[in-house]
Amino acid sequence: MASSHSQSLVNLLALDGGGIRGVSELLILHEIMSRIQHDLALPDLPRPCDYFHLIGGTSTGGLIALMVGRLRMNTKEALEQYNAIAGRIFSKKNRKLKIQDGAFKASTLEAEMKRMVAARSTGNDSLRMLDEVVTADTGRSMVCAVTASNMEHPRRFRSYKVRENLEINCAIWEAARATTAAPTFFKRISIAEPGQIAEDFLDAGIKCNNPAEEVMEEARLVFNDNQPVGCILSIGTGHPGTVGLTKPDAFQKVLPLELITALKQIATSCEETANRLTRRFLERPDIYFRFSVTHGAGLVSLEEWKRMGEIKGHTEAYLRDPLVSKSIDSIVKKLCAHGSARGLSEDGSVTLGQICGRVISSLSLRQVKSIQEPAFLVPFERDPNFIGRSTIMQDIDKRIKTQRRVALCGIGGIGKSQIAIEYCYVWKERNPSGHVLWVHASTPDRFDQAYKYIARKLCLPGFDDPKVDTIDMLVNWLCKEENGPWLFALDNADDIDMFFKPPRFVDSLPRGSNGIIIITTRDKRVGERLIGGEEVIMINQFSPEDAEHLFRSKTLRSDNSTTNTIQYLLKELGFIPLAITQAAAFIKENSITVAEYIKELVKDDFHLQEYLFEDLPDFRRDSASVNSVVRTWKLSFDRITIQNPQAADLLSLIAVIDRQAIPQSLLQKYLERSIDLIKALGTLKAFSLIAVERGGSIFEVHRLVHLSTQKWLALEGTLEEWQKRAFVLMVDNFPSGIHETRKLCEVLLPHTLAVLRYRYLFEGDDMALQRAALLQNVARYNANQGRYDVARPRYEEVFQVRVKLLGKEHPNTLTSMNNLVLASQGKYEEAEQIHRQTLGLREKVSGKEHPDTLTSMNNLASVLASQGKYEEAEQMHRQTLELREKVLGKEHPSTLRSLFHLANALKRLEKLPAAEALFRLELERCGIVYGPEHPETIGSLRNLASLLEEQGQIAEADTIRRRVASLLDSDSESGG
Structure with a gap:
């Protein structure tokens, strides 16, 4: 594709999100297209898809991009469709009684989009995004959305094919739903290719409500770095001003304050992106054009469709501004010349590769340089409600004066990452010319992905060359003095092996005096080693005052609970940020008061307290704070039981095996379908009830989650049932314990020992014999590892059970006798006695030439030799050799062992x-x-x-x- 237009000037169109205010974008675009019609004396209103090579949008802008791009409408048609859709989906009739999963019915939006698509495609309302009919060089369209599981990186639904990072070829209406699924307005949508795993998508506005930079990056995938750029048109929905829901109707009064704050952040981020690009193209105003109504439109709420007339008036006034009109004439002139621009590669043009940096004025294409602006790559918005932690922030300031690395350590959910995020924003304010980089370090894959993303954003030479080692390239670049200052945040660095065993990711961290690194980790040892043995900063629970401030910022504005009531709750929650946030989320989502939430917590307080005191002796001195966290998790568990019963089942299973180093392969044995396991694990991770350990296929559960789940199962009367299920799972999967299976035994041993402790399960004969078989495999593994002191009592227990239930002459009992001797290290007389007894019984039951009998003969001869009875040992080894040669053959491994034993006996004689x-x-x-x-x-x-x-x-x-x-x-x- 790139070669077909390698010399043409490409035009890009980017459309912001903004709810109902998107009509302002269409009006501005309509004015541009109308002037083109006039200047070129065209009989019909031209379509944007004929003048822009790539059209991209987010949220409302994404909807418009689909209309004028994929559905190839002109602006008049798009305005008519937009007005009709807005009136239906944002009407009071379409509001939901409960705002959970969105305030408006998403089904209405789906129906409207299907109607519109069907009208443009001879009745096919499921027309796909990929346009395999149109072959024009212009009119490609893409819309942005994010997945619920990874909101850091926007995903793109395209009407065209690209070489890399392919996305789902969904229906057009699905793409529209995904890009407009703004939290609290419309519920998320689940999309999947046929036969593939479904993903939940949300509006990408929180990450790129102004998608201009996404469109520029996308253009590089469609074309190439050497492609000359004609113009970049970015249209907004109005400057933020007083943003959000301004008309205080009943619906808006119940929306949380943080939603209004989020909306304000989204609108503000649009202008931040616009300002950043304006600075980048400061000396090339003929390339980048930004239009966004400066007054009035931004004051209209995102869903106030009845005020579209006001938006129209504000937009028309904006377009009459002489400077705005002059700027529109400039881009119209460029677009009118777009046909003759094909094939040009004139001096002064700028390429797609160069617009990643700041483009400067020049008369020669060869002299145009890309100058990197300071990068700020923290994938999280700043928390406007960040409070407290001032002492920690000051401590970080103090330490970076003498050391280049600082580590924040503490349990999960204590707020380490939030502190790091806030410090990144503070540092950027103090160092506006510095780079701020963020690396998620929980797995090698995410570490590597983050480095590649940073290198791409910095436009480092060769960042897109698969042969280039991106990690080395970035580290070397950061080490150069001229590329500082920089702040490097390493988040969730919890895996000590990942950093300090090959391939040693610690060696991939940047060094140098021009930057600092802030590390967050649950493991204090990792933090200490990563900062060279310096003292780490331990993050502890909130003070009561800060905890209350956090809680009030996360709950409804209308909650009038007293300080005493809130402090009672916070004390129950142990002043732990995660517990506070979870409780606040539950209160807000279910529209209940603090008092009602407390009532839920203490409803079965007697039972929970009783069990906690019995099973958690380490927490006796502080049972109140711990108990409250457990109750918080119980509410999450109840919610999961409703949303995803299989996830609740998986957590129940995990509760009755060991809580650490749980292999995904074992869980897969329980939930046989991969899709079920993926969804269940995704739910548990989303609720922070399980954590991913090394490599992404090993899991662990917080101790309190583990114990609290056991309590809930006991209270529901299902604990014994889950213990039986876990036992059967281990019986089926724990191997024989021989040397060749040692690695799998090592992985499964902790979980097998956990189920073997449930002795009351094994009162029946069948269960007792199954337990004996499992215990024998464990003992054999212990013996093969040289742990005879551990193996012997387990072999003894197996032998006693089998003697009682099977009798002394049963083959399994005789095997147990033999195993018992093998574990009798140094007790030769006892071993000889057992071996003689076993041999006699083997000869009686199986015959003198049975392989098991010959094994018993060999074992007896060996123990005789160990006691110095060489003559008798020689005689028995010779007899064993003769019989094995006869029964098994001269070259059988067991025969060769007998040959060795006989030779060794002769040597000793x-x-x-x-x-x-x-x-x-x-x-x-x-x-x-x-x-x-x-x-x-x-x-x-x-x-x-x-x-x-x-x-x-x-x-x-x-x-x-x-x-x-x-x-x-x-x-x-x-x-x-």
């Missing part, structure tokens, strides 16, 4: 020539069975060398040892 003959025979057979480089073969070589040396055959012994050394070196070099 000083029958050295006979022992040498058998060692040589063993070596020959090992070479055939295992190969010359196998550990068993190398072991045979060593045994032979030792015997030869003992007989004085030094030369041959040395030759064999050199051969062993050579084999080991070769194995080491090959990575074995």
